Amino acid sequence: MKRTTTLAAMALAACVALLGLATPAHAATPVTIAVSADAYAIDNSGQITSNSEFLYDSAKGNSPDTAYQIAYRGNLDMTSLWRSYRLFKTVWGFGSGNTPARWAEKTFSGNWDISFTVDSDVVLSDPAFVECDALQSEVEAQNPDTELSSFIRCTSVSYDAGTGRYAAEFVLVNEDGSKVTGAQLDANQPQSLSLTTPARAFYVPQSAFVAGKTFTMTDPTVSGEMRMDAFFHAMMPLTFDATGNAVDLTMVQTYDAEFEFVSSTAGRALPESVLELLPPRATMQVDGSVVTPPAPAVTTVREGQGSWSFTGWVPEQAVVEAANLRFQGEWAYTVDPDAEFAVNYSFQDTAGGTLPAAVTALLPEPGSAVQGSEVTPEPIEARTVTVPDGFWQFAGWEPSVQVVDGADLEFVGPWTFTRSKVDPTDPTDPTDPIDPTDPGEPTDPGEPTDPGDPTDPTVPTEPGGPSEPTGPVTPTTPPTNGGADWAGTKLARTGSSGPAPFITLAAVSLLTGAMLLLRRRAR
Numbered sequence: 001m002k003r004t005t006t007l008a009a010m011a012l013a014a015c016v017a018l019l020g021l022a023t024p025a026h027a028a029t030p031v032t033i034a035v036s037a038d039a040y041a042i043d044n045s046g047q048i049t050s051n052s053e054f055l056y057d058s059a060k061g062n063s064p065d066t067a068y069q070i071a072y073r074g075n076l077d078m079t080s081l082w083r084s085y086r087l088f089k090t091v092w093g094f095g096s097g098n099t100p101a102r103w104a105e106k107t108f109s110g111n112w113d114i115s116f117t118v119d120s121d122v123v124l125s126d127p128a129f130v131e132c133d134a135l136q137s138e139v140e141a142q143n144p145d146t147e148l149s150s151f152i153r154c155t156s157v158s159y160d161a162g163t164g165r166y167a168a169e170f171v172l173v174n175e176d177g178s179k180v181t182g183a184q185l186d187a188n189q190p191q192s193l194s195l196t197t198p199a200r201a202f203y204v205p206q207s208a209f210v211a212g213k214t215f216t217m218t219d220p221t222v223s224g225e226m227r228m229d230a231f232f233h234a235m236m237p238l239t240f241d242a243t244g245n246a247v248d249l250t251m252v253q254t255y256d257a258e259f260e261f262v263s264s265t266a267g268r269a270l271p272e273s274v275l276e277l278l279p280p281r282a283t284m285q286v287d288g289s290v291v292t293p294p295a296p297a298v299t300t301v302r303e304g305q306g307s308w309s310f311t312g313w314v315p316e317q318a319v320v321e322a323a324n325l326r327f328q329g330e331w332a333y334t335v336d337p338d339a340e341f342a343v344n345y346s347f348q349d350t351a352g353g354t355l356p357a358a359v360t361a362l363l364p365e366p367g368s369a370v371q372g373s374e375v376t377p378e379p380i381e382a383r384t385v386t387v388p389d390g391f392w393q394f395a396g397w398e399p400s401v402q403v404v405d406g407a408d409l410e411f412v413g414p415w416t417f418t419r420s421k422v423d424p425t426d427p428t429d430p431t432d433p434i435d436p437t438d439p440g441e442p443t444d445p446g447e448p449t450d451p452g453d454p455t456d457p458t459v460p461t462e463p464g465g466p467s468e469p470t471g472p473v474t475p476t477t478p479p480t481n482g483g484a485d486w487a488g489t490k491l492a493r494t495g496s497s498g499p500a501p502f503i504t505l506a507a508v509s510l511l512t513g514a515m516l517l518l519r520r521r522a523r
Contacts, residue, residue: 028225028239031084034077035244037116037220042069042199047284054204054215054249055284058256062205064126069203072166073142073196074114074220074244081226081238082189088228088235089182104186107179110172110226110237112152114195119215120164122208125201130159134198135168141199146190151180157198166197172226179229195222211253220244257282257291257318257325264311265333268406271303274331285320292317293327301331305339305371306406308332335371335406342408343367343375350395350414358385359392359415369404376401377411390419 041047047055047068060068092098132154143149153175157168172180220243227237259279263270277296285291299310308331318325345364349355362385364378383394395414402409 028237029084029235031238031240032080033222033240033242035220035222035242036075036077037072037217037244037247038075039070039072039217039247039249042071045284048249052247052249053252055252055286056209056211056254057283059281059283060206060209062207064124064200064203067124067203067205068209069200070123071138071197071199071202072116072118072217072220072247073194074116074222076193076195076222076242077191078189078193079191081240084235084238085185085189085226088238091235092228104181104183106182107229108172108182108185108226109179109229110152110224112170112195112222112224113167114170114220114222115165115167116220117218118164118166118202119217120161122204122213122215123164123202123217124205125159125161126203127159129198129201130157131198132157134201135196138196138199139194142194142196143190146188146193147184148188148190148193150175151184152193159201168195168197170195170224182228209251211251214248214250216249217247220247252286254284254286255320255322255324257285257293257320257327259293259313259327259329261329261331263333264330268333270308270331271301273303274301274308277301278329285325287320287322289320290317291320291325293329296329303333304406305341306333306335309334333406337371339371339406340368341371341404341406343369343377344408344410345377345413346410347413347415350416353417355415356385356387356392358387362394363413369409371404371406374401374403375409377413380413390417392417 039048045057047057048070049055054068057068060066089103092103093100135154135157139152139154140149151172151174152170153173155169155171157166159166174180221241222244223241225237225239258281261270261275261278277298279294279296282291293313293316296310301308311330311332314328314330318327344366347355347360347363362380362382364380367378369375377397377400380394385392392415395416397411397413399411402411
């Protein structure tokens with residue numbers, strides 16, 4: 001058995017020696033690398049699907065910051081490259097003094113070039129992100145399971161907006177500029193490697209979205225080589241050159257699912273602590289898909305002396321039928337069973353005026369009551385309050401009874417005012433009574449106390465003329481001297497003078513009284 005193994009090793013060594021003699025030194029070894037290209041959304045939102053759909057998103061805009069962020073990548077199948085690498089390592093090991101320790105210290109160089117063309121009528125570029133730092137970060141992010149992406153480093157990147165051609169170059173080197181060793185390559189041999197475009201370098205504005213339209217990325221090409229430094233052999237360098245598939249994306253119309261929270265407890269509005277749990281609008285809902293609203297991150301929220309509880313969505317799920325969907329999330333409030341609330345009282349004038357202090361002094365002090373208890377308002381000491389110009393009447397508490405239900409109680413007591421009636425025999429204004437000690441207006445001594453005939457003070461006559469006779473009047477015989485003495489002669493009156501003087505006196509008295517009353521009111 002031992003002899004067989006030795007013979008096999010000798011035969012392999014002879015084959016390697018012959019291969020080295022038959023092949024010129026430093027001849028390249030082509031390696032087949034399969035390239036598959038695709039596109040993806042930078043935010044990993046699923047906006048670009050595995051079915052090559054470019055979904056409409058109502059939240060997108062036209063500026064680079066708000067538009068659809070798109071990236072392309074070439075995915076390299078590295079299986080053949082690593083197979084050739086391991087074969088070369090085996091052949092190298094047959095050399096004199098070529099130990100595993102020496103292999104680990106050997107250094108390697110290499111380069112990778114990638115290019116493709118995009119539809120520049122649809123896909124725009126932000127020059128600020130067409131640079132190596134952004135590209136290196138995205139390449140490492142797209143290859144999280146290997147360190148190979150950290151020592152395949154970007155040296156240049158460019159984009160021609162006129163032709164839509166993108167190109168980038170990478171070299172095999174460590175971040176600090178040192179050479180990559182055999183030990184590093186032995187430890188990092190991923191089956192595939194993704195070379196991408198820089199994050200945020202390419203975007204599609206909302207204005208370019210047309211449902212049903214297809215746009216294409218073409219000719220994704222990867223080429224390059226890998227070799228051991230300071231070593232000339234028929235198997236080095238390992239070279240590769242491959243072109244992948246075109247990437248077609250078709251724009252698809254989608255719809256939104258919108259959410260709102262509502263209170264299912266009458267008389268209670270949802271607090272901000274509940275509203276801030278509302279899920280954001282869900283965009284990119286494909287027609288015919290079933291949408292199930294997400295549960296809130298928190299389903300119970302404390303407020304005051306109770307808690308809000310999420311009771312579910314209405315509807316629980318819905319199918320998109322070429323229109324947006326709307327879901328309502330209901331929250332119910334439950335008061336703590338031992339919660340205590342205030343019982344408050346207030347008075348009010350039914351006419352909207354101000355109540356006197358004698359009434360407000362009867363207002364009961366605030367109290368308290370436990371959740372669920374029935375409360376009857378406190379009675380007041382007096383239901384009628386008399387004031388100088390009338391009285392106030394208490395109409396009773398409104399409502400007459402209440403049940404504590406998660407909030408303070410308020411009882412309102414209305415009062416009605418009734419003004420005192422004026423005595424019709426005393427027209428004096430009750431708000432301006434006459435002082436009985438007031439002697440009133442003095443009589444003017446210059447005014448006559450008897451409005452009768454000044455020639456006969458005992459027989460008053462009607463002002464302005466003689467009294468009307470009650471019997472026949474007999475004239476005296478006119479003078480015979482032509483009437484010279486007639487002017488001084490008056491007619492003789494027969495019979496009684498009648499009631500006219502007394503009527504006149506009564507009228508004067510009433511007039512005088514009316515004048516006195518007017519003067520007193522004027523004061």
